[in-house]
Amino acid sequence: MAKQREIKLASRPQGMPSQDNFLFETVEIPALQADEVLVKSLYISVDPYMRGRMNEGKSYVPPYALGEVITGGVVGQVVESKNDRFQTGDFVLGELGWREFNVSKGRLTKLNPQLAPLSAFLGVLGMPGLTAYFGLLDIGQPKEGETVVVSGAAGAVGMIVGQIAKLKGCRVVGIAGSDEKNQYLVSELGFDATINYKTSPSIRKELAELCPQGVDIYFDNVGGDITDAVFLQLNDFARVALCGQIALYNTEKVEVGPRILPILLVRRALLKGFIVSDYQPQYSVAMQELGKWLQAGQLKYRETIVEGFENIPEAFLGLFRGENVGKQLVKVADPF
Amino acid sequence: MAKQREIKLASRPQGMPSQDNFLFETVEIPALQADEVLVKSLYISVDPYMRGRMNEGKSYVPPYALGEVITGGVVGQVVESKNDRFQTGDFVLGELGWREFNVSKGRLTKLNPQLAPLSAFLGVLGMPGLTAYFGLLDIGQPKEGETVVVSGAAGAVGMIVGQIAKLKGCRVVGIAGSDEKNQYLVSELGFDATINYKTSPSIRKELAELCPQGVDIYFDNVGGDITDAVFLQLNDFARVALCGQIALYNTEKVEVGPRILPILLVRRALLKGFIVSDYQPQYSVAMQELGKWLQAGQLKYRETIVEGFENIPEAFLGLFRGENVGKQLVKVADPF
Structure with a gap:
């Protein structure tokens, strides 16, 4: 079986988070069950709101569990599918783990790569x-x-x-x-x-x-x-x-x-x-319209992209040092 | 020309209002112009919110002007009409003056007396x-x-x-x-x-x-x-x-x-x-529904009715002594 890396919350930060709060592990990629999809991560989003989820207190998003893989916005590509709605090669957006590969039951949004660069689906189109x-x-x-x-x-x-x-x-x-x-x-x-x-x-x-x-x-x-x-x-x-x-x-x-x-x-x-x-059912309509504005040059955005799965914690920590200009992303792999 | 009584704001109350704040005058009823309606007052509403309008400060409702006739909710009957929408005998509700007769340009709601007693149009249906x-x-x-x-x-x-x-x-x-x-x-x-x-x-x-x-x-x-x-x-x-x-x-x-x-x-x-x-365009639909509930005995209300135009200020003052049970009204005349 193929192996992959994933990142867990090792401890809850006190004040500013640090590398110690994160734990890298190498695990096997599980075999797909019925209706499941295997998604290869291309871009992983790191966001300030995630700091809140690292606390124990509950807000409108539940806190990350200690010792569990951290989740957030991920743009990826389907590498294997047992779900009728997805085919190998599809580009998708999902709330997925900080993993090189995620197994999803299909709560994914299919992306149209004609609309915008894939990274935009975590920013202006995300x-x-x-x-x-x-x-x-x-x-x-x-x-x-x-x-x-x-x-x-x-x-x-x-x-x-x-x-x-x-x-x-x-x-x-x-x-x-x-x-x-x-x-x-x-x-x-x-x-x-x-x-x-x-x-x-x-x-x-x-x-x-x-x-x-x-x-x-x-x-x-x-x-x-x-x-x-x-x-x-x-x-x-x-x-x-x-x-x-x-x-x-x-x-x-x-x-x-x-x-x-x-x-x-x-x-x-x-x-x-x-x-x-709250607006999940209307995401695709909104993305179409945002994409049109983007293509027409009526909507501008900025992003800062760091390369390499191993650099995810560092990119996250950089948010709090104000290093990013516009949306901060990590590029994990190229599309195939 | 016929004469009538009206009540003006003589002075702005300091704290609790008193009879001194009101001035009765007897004036001529003006002749109707095109589109106007002459309305005989039957029930006049006195409400706690009117105390606020007697102050100089502005809230969402403008203050009463000194020396002008006080206005509020009035249920009346049309005695003469130069407006196609209203006929003599019609029962109407309007934001009208504390007068025995009001001349209106037609900003009135026509009432269905089958729906409920006329006084209810200033309370449960008002x-x-x-x-x-x-x-x-x-x-x-x-x-x-x-x-x-x-x-x-x-x-x-x-x-x-x-x-x-x-x-x-x-x-x-x-x-x-x-x-x-x-x-x-x-x-x-x-x-x-x-x-x-x-x-x-x-x-x-x-x-x-x-x-x-x-x-x-x-x-x-x-x-x-x-x-x-x-x-x-x-x-x-x-x-x-x-x-x-x-x-x-x-x-x-x-x-x-x-x-x-x-x-x-x-x-x-x-x-x-x-x-x-804010909901004025939908008043009549709402009154129909409230009226149905009322007739079905599904909506109960209480009112306290004082008789006589000359007793309007006293009825208003009584609001602040807690004398009323439910909606406080003044009956000014019987329908003809």
């Missing part, structure tokens, strides 16, 4: 792109001429939110943490304006100036003080897509802040929390 | 009933077997929310401020359980016991600590209809409380602020 797509379009319901504010604007999700909002004819204001990032958002991605929350003397005042018509849609990746400031600018019938909350990472203590329900009531605002997997 | 109906059904989207919690449960809106939720097959838990009210909610209106927020040692623990399956829908009339406690029990994909916030009445200072966005995100909850007039 979890970050789909998160931006559904949060903005389904919850935000943008209409031409409306004003969209996005926090965490220079993140993998935020960048795409802003670009889709521009495609829908909206005015887009991004909030991010450095002048360099903001420069990129405006000059490369077409954002109308940005705020550097680290240096702004008053986010509220800057927002009021940059959103003279108020805020119709707020895509929130961060929560806290930034979100408090945006809420004060919401228009009647505003929509808030609640995608991320930094406060979540500190589950021990409950943060305190200004009460927001009075303003949401007066504005008759809609607010909806979501995670991208 | 603003409170419609508020309950749209908040619960449109935002809450109740499904059989779900758990609904309503705060301000013994108020004109809350009572109807609970009864409609029961009609939809839900478990209903009401939160109100006295054992007597709670007794009424359970024994007369069919609520499954109640919490007396004034005497409960822990609203959160009581809720956890009374909602063993968690909370799917929360109809919020109050905000503050009670709402904080309910949020901790929300289920995944819960819906929150944001109808009232006591904190609103104190617009000077911003209240502080636990941050709720993390929990709304983790639960992927939907929250929507609304006021009933």
Whole structure:
């Protein structure tokens, strides 16, 4: 039987994770059962949210189990199939293990390699792109001429939110943490304006100036003080897509802040929390549309690709040193 | 020309309002212009929310102007019409002045007197009933077997929310401020359980016991600590209809409380602020359905009716002394 490498969570990190938290093992690739598919990993995604799953506390995604293989987004190629829906050679995306080969019962999305480079299916056409797509379009319901504010604007999700909002004819204001990032958002991605929350003397005042018509849609990746400031600018019938909350990472203590329900009531605002997997049945439609925009050059993205299965932990650790520009990926193998 | 009485806001109340804040005048009834309708007042509604409109500060409803006639819900009968949509004798509901006769350009809802006693169109079939109906059904989207919690449960809106939720097959838990009210909610209106927020040692623990399956829908009339406690029990994909916030009445200072966005995100909850007039185009459909339930004895209500136009201010003042049981109304004239 063929052998392969896999990576397990050896221990739960305290604060910053390190190589010690990961354990490489070499194991046999099991024989396929009925309906199963054997997938060779090509690109493996490493994401900041995975840090949260390494803690014991439960959030909306269950924690990784100690001593088990770590899972996440993987783009791969079918090398053997006992499932009618997949054939050898198919490119697929799945929530799979940090393994060179995964056995799947078929909860995989078939990819169209004509649409975009395979790596894009983990970024602009993957979890970050789909998160931006559904949060903005389904919850935000943008209409031409409306004003969209996005926090965490220079993140993998935020960048795409802003670009889709521009495609829908909206005015887009991004909030991010450095002048360099903001420069990129405006000059490369077409954002109308940005705020550097680290240096702004008053986010509220800057927002009021940059959103003279108020805020119709707020895509929130961060929560806290930034979100408090945006809420004060919401228009009647505003929509808030609640995608991320930094406060979540500190589950021990409950943060305190200004009460927001009075303003949401007066504005008759809609607010909806979501995670991208809520929209799984609509993934393929969304990927088609994102792919079209991508091919038309209307959607830009950045990625940083590290080569080699053995470098997955290092690529993950690099996320927290800010080494990546755009989406961080690991290339594990070439397609056959 | 015929004369009539009307009531103006003479001065803005400081704290509790008094008779001095109101001014009676006798004026001529103006001749009708094209498209106008002359409506004789039969029942005039006095509501607690009007106290807020007597302040200068702006909420979602603009303040009453000093020296102008006070407006609110009025059920009347058409005595003359230059509008094709209305005929003499029609019963109508409108946002009209505290006058014996109002001239309207036709922003009136025609009433079906077969459906219910005319006074009900200001209560169970009026603003409170419609508020309950749209908040619960449109935002809450109740499904059989779900758990609904309503705060301000013994108020004109809350009572109807609970009864409609029961009609939809839900478990209903009401939160109100006295054992007597709670007794009424359970024994007369069919609520499954109640919490007396004034005497409960822990609203959160009581809720956890009374909602063993968690909370799917929360109809919020109050905000503050009670709402904080309910949020901790929300289920995944819960819906929150944001109808009232006591904190609103104190617009000077911003209240502080636990941050709720993390929990709304983790639960992927939907929250929507609304006021009933957002649903104006759907009023007649809702009134038909409420009327059917009423006629079938599936919806109960209470009202307190004072007679005489001259007693409107006194009936309004009585609201703040807790004199009314259920909806407070003033009967101004009999139908002709």
